[in-house]
Amino acid sequence: AVTLINGGALDHENCVVPYLTNVLGFFNGLRVEENALSVVLTADSESAQNANDATVRASVSGGTGYTVRWNTGSTDSIITGVHNGTYTVTVTDQYGCSKVRSIQTGGVPSGIADVSLSHALRLSPNPAADMLTIEVKDLDAETTTIYDANGRKVSEGKYSHQLNVAGFAAGIYTVEVKTPQGVLRGRFIR
Numbered sequence: 001a002v003t004l005i006n007g008g009a010l011d012h013e014n015c016v017v018p019y020l021t022n023v024l025g026f027f028n029g030l031r032v033e034e035n036a037l038s039v040v041l042t043a044d045s046e047s048a049q050n051a052n053d054a055t056v057r058a059s060v061s062g063g064t065g066y067t068v069r070w071n072t073g074s075t076d077s078i079i080t081g082v083h084n085g086t087y088t089v090t091v092t093d094q095y096g097c098s099k100v101r102s103i104q105t106g107g108v109p110s111g112i113a114d115v116s117l118s119h120a121l122r123l124s125p126n127p128a129a130d131m132l133t134i135e136v137k138d139l140d141a142e143t144t145t146i147y148d149a150n151g152r153k154v155s156e157g158k159y160s161h162q163l164n165v166a167g168f169a170a171g172i173y174t175v176e177v178k179t180p181q182g183v184l185r186g187r188f189i190r
Helices: 012-028 115-120
Strands: 037-046 054-061 066-072 079-084 084-090 100-105 121-124 131-136 143-147 155-160 160-163 170-180 182-189
Touching: 012 084, 037 100, 054 066, 054 084, 079 100, 121 182, 131 170
Parallel strands: none
Antiparallel strands: 037 054, 054 079, 066 084, 084 100, 121 131, 131 160, 143 155, 143 170, 170 182
């Protein structure tokens, strides 16, 4: 909408500055700046063919009021229980600016624990109320990272056998334990 502003009895020379000031103010009000959205995708593959237990995670930072939409129709930051394939996510900020990213699961994973290591991680009790015990069998655990169901990092640090989860909100969490042999993943309920 355009508003007519009467600046009073000004001659041509004296109305130029107020005119330009109002025009710039009007157009600056229409300017949209893109949030500094950053979208990073991570994934793990199915443990066996047709196991439908792959996970894909979108970690979004910078920007506010964004929405997430996967090519599967999911609007969560993490999708689980899927088969190997290509997954595409579109993240749109509150101004309508979008970032589109894709990731492939399957094949030979890099930096992810070999299937033979999948039983090397044990989380108990599960569900956990206050303390979660993280057992890594026959491997040298280095760091532990915890993600919530939306793929947001809620805890990270040097590996410890015990983790206090009393302050975590109720929900499903993913635990990643980094070892020289790869990254072990497991889930627990709080």
